[in-house]
Amino acid sequence: MLKLFWTAPLSAKIGILTILAYAFVALFAPLLAPYAETAIVGGSYELWSDEYPLGTDNIGRDMLTRLIYGARNTIGIAFLTVALAFVVGGVVGMLAAILGGWYDMVIGRVVDILMAIPSLVFALLLLTVFGTSIPSLVIIIALLDSTRVFRIARSAAMNVVVMEFVEAARLRGEGMAWVIRKEVLPNIMAPLLAEFGLRFCFVFLFIAALSFLGLGIQPPLADWGSMVRENATLINYNDITPLLPAAAIAGLTVAVNFVVDWMLHLSSGLRSD
Amino acid sequence: MSSLLKVILQRLGLGLLTLFAVSVIIAFVVELLPGDITEAILGQTATPETVAAFRKEIGLDQPAYIRYLDWLGGILTGDLGQSLASKRDISEFVGTRLSNTLFLGGLAAAIAVPLALLLGLLAALYRNSIFDRIVNFTTLTSISFPEFFVAYILILFLSVKAGIFPGISNVSTDLAFSEQFYRTLLPALTLTLVVLAHMLRMTRAAIINLLSSPYIEMARLKGTRPFRVIFHHALPNAWGPIVNVIALNLAYLVVGVVVVEVVFVYPGLGQLLVDSVSKRDLPVVQACSIIFAAVYILLNLLADIVSIVSNPRLLHPR
Numbered sequence: 001m002l003k004l005f006w007t008a009p010l011s012a013k014i015g016i017l018t019i020l021a022y023a024f025v026a027l028f029a030p031l032l033a034p035y036a037e038t039a040i041v042g043g044s045y046e047l048w049s050d051e052y053p054l055g056t057d058n059i060g061r062d063m064l065t066r067l068i069y070g071a072r073n074t075i076g077i078a079f080l081t082v083a084l085a086f087v088v089g090g091v092v093g094m095l096a097a098i099l100g101g102w103y104d105m106v107i108g109r110v111v112d113i114l115m116a117i118p119s120l121v122f123a124l125l126l127l128t129v130f131g132t133s134i135p136s137l138v139i140i141i142a143l144l145d146s147t148r149v150f151r152i153a154r155s156a157a158m159n160v161v162v163m164e165f166v167e168a169a170r171l172r173g174e175g176m177a178w179v180i181r182k183e184v185l186p187n188i189m190a191p192l193l194a195e196f197g198l199r200f201c202f203v204f205l206f207i208a209a210l211s212f213l214g215l216g217i218q219p220p221l222a223d224w225g226s227m228v229r230e231n232a233t234l235i236n237y238n239d240i241t242p243l244l245p246a247a248a249i250a251g252l253t254v255a256v257n258f259v260v261d262w263m264l265h266l267s268s269g270l271r272s273d
Numbered sequence: 274m275s276s277l278l279k280v281i282l283q284r285l286g287l288g289l290l291t292l293f294a295v296s297v298i299i300a301f302v303v304e305l306l307p308g309d310i311t312e313a314i315l316g317q318t319a320t321p322e323t324v325a326a327f328r329k330e331i332g333l334d335q336p337a338y339i340r341y342l343d344w345l346g347g348i349l350t351g352d353l354g355q356s357l358a359s360k361r362d363i364s365e366f367v368g369t370r371l372s373n374t375l376f377l378g379g380l381a382a383a384i385a386v387p388l389a390l391l392l393g394l395l396a397a398l399y400r401n402s403i404f405d406r407i408v409n410f411t412t413l414t415s416i417s418f419p420e421f422f423v424a425y426i427l428i429l430f431l432s433v434k435a436g437i438f439p440g441i442s443n444v445s446t447d448l449a450f451s452e453q454f455y456r457t458l459l460p461a462l463t464l465t466l467v468v469l470a471h472m473l474r475m476t477r478a479a480i481i482n483l484l485s486s487p488y489i490e491m492a493r494l495k496g497t498r499p500f501r502v503i504f505h506h507a508l509p510n511a512w513g514p515i516v517n518v519i520a521l522n523l524a525y526l527v528v529g530v531v532v533v534e535v536v537f538v539y540p541g542l543g544q545l546l547v548d549s550v551s552k553r554d555l556p557v558v559q560a561c562s563i564i565f566a567a568v569y570i571l572l573n574l575l576a577d578i579v580s581i582v583s584n585p586r587l588l589h590p591r
Contacts, residue, residue, distance in 0.1 A: 011410075112291075113291060113294045113295065113298070114298075116291045116294075116295055116566070116569070116570055116573070117295050117298070117299075117562075117566045117569070118524075118527070118528040118565055118566065118569045119528075120528050120531055121528060121531075121546070121561075121562050121565045121566060121569075122562070124531075124546055124547070124550045124558065124562070125299060125302055125550075125558055125559070125562045126302060127550060128549075128550045128553055128554075128555055128558045129302050129303060129555070131553075201417060205417075205419050208419050209419060209420065209421070209532050212419070212421050212532065212535075213531075213532065213535055213547050213550075214547075214551060215547070215550055215551060225419075228421060228422075228425070232425065232536075235425055235428055235429055235433060235440075236428075236433060236440060237433075238429075238433050238434065240429065242425065243422070243425055243426065243429070246419055246421060246422035246425065247422065249419050249422065250417055250418045250419065250422055253417035253418070253419075254413070254414050254417040256417075257413055257414075257416065257417050258413070261413065
């Protein structure tokens, strides 16, 4: 593992280290933050000072604290969503590849139609009906995103299920769950992992955009997208503070993209071009 | 030629069918809610009389298929229903919103498409050069930026610091065209940056894919000049993928417009959609959704048809 890390190109190394740094901040948020997540500690829009390293936000909460807790909420919710999307899309996709026939046909058409609606518009429509709570946010986006995972999982699994070893396993009477877990899944893990990174970037930006629009993660939870929205007026006074949470979002996405780029390169057989 | 026409008609039919299915989904999304949408909008404390009146108002007292047919018939005749919040006819104000959005999207496309094609072509031709590496690194980075980040950076530098553009694009129909153009330029620039990276990367990939095909190698080996290889041998086959890339990205642009409109307080369809979602004004949300979905499906259909027309091999699927 460590050996692989040393052979990685510089961009991927930076990416891995950045992801680890974000994970560290997210995990140890209560230890790192100077104040409590939702505590109002001063006047609104105070400037950068020793007391408030990055100033305070629109209702007087410490910016740095919100930024640190935001890592936990924003990344955590995006990760949960993508994981759910992969469980649903991955299982349904592999089943479609193994079972084939009308099951594959029906699911394929349903996914085609769902993918014909722009996902942001569809998500907004669903959020109108179900309301903007965190469970409905996670479930709606996970289901919308699972259509993309379904496509990848199905096409990757298609190439595996025609192999002799899968046929042998099915002939000796192994159950469906066993075939999926022991025969198919290990063989499509590499493309799925790279896809996981890409989907994470997409969902992370998607939730950030929804939160920025005021329809994603709701206050008083600290979240990077809504922090930009709440403090955006400061930009008109030549203050870069509201850009910090946006930059935090961009930083993590860039890092994941760099790592995914390298993984795709690796799985394509170390081509020299 | 007749087989080409047949395939195109088939695709058109498929597109219409998709649009129909999407309209059914958009209309019936309300039914998904356990219980009733009235309860969700009015709250638990509403009296039975208000609930009944509200149900009648949005037509929930009628069976689902009649409501759907009413709604669909209304859309086809230009009647999009009534807003719950303002009680006004949706078709009254949705028209200007849509034309504003199309103006913004069109302006962004007019800047982004030529730029992306040129840079993508250059990156593909000078593959692995410093230029290509810089382009690759920059586009990978800018794909990762949230749209509002790009927007606020541009506002900070071009509007607050340099004072070239207004930070708010409050266009209206009574403005002169030049003023409208000027106020739309900054949001259009933001959208350009957002969509440029995707378009550039896809163009580069399409061209590289093409340049590695054997017939191009043959042309090179027999000593044809590079210029002629590109314009005489490669380009006729590249139109398909290139137009495909453009149409796909225009579809992406249509949706990307939502966030940018909110940042710049631009009175377009996207902002209307977001406002209506926070007010839970369902008829307006449904109307906006069907318009966005229709434009999106049409652009994807266009991409599909163009790639078939430009590549006769697709006429005979395996």
